[in-house]
Amino acid sequence: MHWSPAILYALVAAIANIIGGLFISAKPMLNPKVLKYLIASGAGFMLAAVFLNIIPASLKITNNNSEALMLVLAGYLLIQFCEHTIVAHFHFGEETHSHLLSRSSAFTAAGGLAIHTFFDGISIAAGFAVDVKLGLLIFIAMIIHKLPEGFTVASIMLAAGQSRKTAFLASVFIGFVTLIGTLSILFFKQAAHFALPLSAGVTLYVAASDLIPEVNNGSERTVIPLVVFGGVILYYITEALLDFLIIS
Numbered sequence: 001m002h003w004s005p006a007i008l009y010a011l012v013a014a015i016a017n018i019i020g021g022l023f024i025s026a027k028p029m030l031n032p033k034v035l036k037y038l039i040a041s042g043a044g045f046m047l048a049a050v051f052l053n054i055i056p057a058s059l060k061i062t063n064n065n066s067e068a069l070m071l072v073l074a075g076y077l078l079i080q081f082c083e084h085t086i087v088a089h090f091h092f093g094e095e096t097h098s099h100l101l102s103r104s105s106a107f108t109a110a111g112g113l114a115i116h117t118f119f120d121g122i123s124i125a126a127g128f129a130v131d132v133k134l135g136l137l138i139f140i141a142m143i144i145h146k147l148p149e150g151f152t153v154a155s156i157m158l159a160a161g162q163s164r165k166t167a168f169l170a171s172v173f174i175g176f177v178t179l180i181g182t183l184s185i186l187f188f189k190q191a192a193h194f195a196l197p198l199s200a201g202v203t204l205y206v207a208a209s210d211l212i213p214e215v216n217n218g219s220e221r222t223v224i225p226l227v228v229f230g231g232v233i234l235y236y237i238t239e240a241l242l243d244f245l246i247i248s
């Protein structure tokens with residue numbers, strides 16, 4: 001295994017999880033508005049990345065369109081199963097329904113989220129296995145939602161009556177699992193093939209079924225739902241910038 005930029009980017013993504021966790025486990029000091037903006041723009045960016053880059057790249061590398069699309073569906077369903085079927089109560093953002101959360105349901109929620117962050121790491125490595133541009137686009141899609149992700153897992157722990165230290169360690173754990181995901185692809189290069197379409201499905205799930213409901217659940221009219229479109233615009237700008245930087 002030779003050194004890969006994917007490890008460095010996965011490390012940054014893992015640190016973003018931990019910073020997100022710190023925001024809530026150290027002292028509640030992150031403006032909830034900021035969190036909402038990150039969730040909304042992350043959703044738009046991820047949706048654009050999935051449809052405009054990750055799925056097309058998956059079709060190209062697998063040479064079998066029906067198999068690739070089946071893997072996309074499998075990735076989507078995998079997160080439906082891990083985050084929402086075996087887990088009783090999970091949603092992105094701050095967990096404030098304390099009465100709903102038992103100790104065991106908080107730990108299964110963290111476990112379900114860890115399976116998703118494992119795929120965050122896999123996506124980064126599988127992207128870099130195709131080319132630098134895809135790797136960077138996936139990395140940026142990941143990094144935007146990594147802060148809210150760390151925040152989410154730490155707040156679940158606090159809502160279940162766990163200590164601030166446990167809440168912080170939960171964000172360290174999901175960050176660490178991201179790195180493991182990246183390393184697993186670097187060790188089993190052949191798997192990048194299957195991993196890219198699978199992680200397209202996972203990313204689609206996180207964007208459309210985890211983040212978007214959180215964007216739309218406000219009771220009052222705000223600009224937050226519009227920020228999703230901002231995320232898509234951000235994607236186009238980033239892609240153009242990467243084209244410019246990589247070609248020149």
Ligand SMILES: [Zn+2]
Pocket residue numbers: 089091095096097100
């Ligand atoms: Zn809740």
Ligand SMILES: [Zn+2]
Pocket residue numbers: 116117120145146149206
């Ligand atoms: Zn994630």
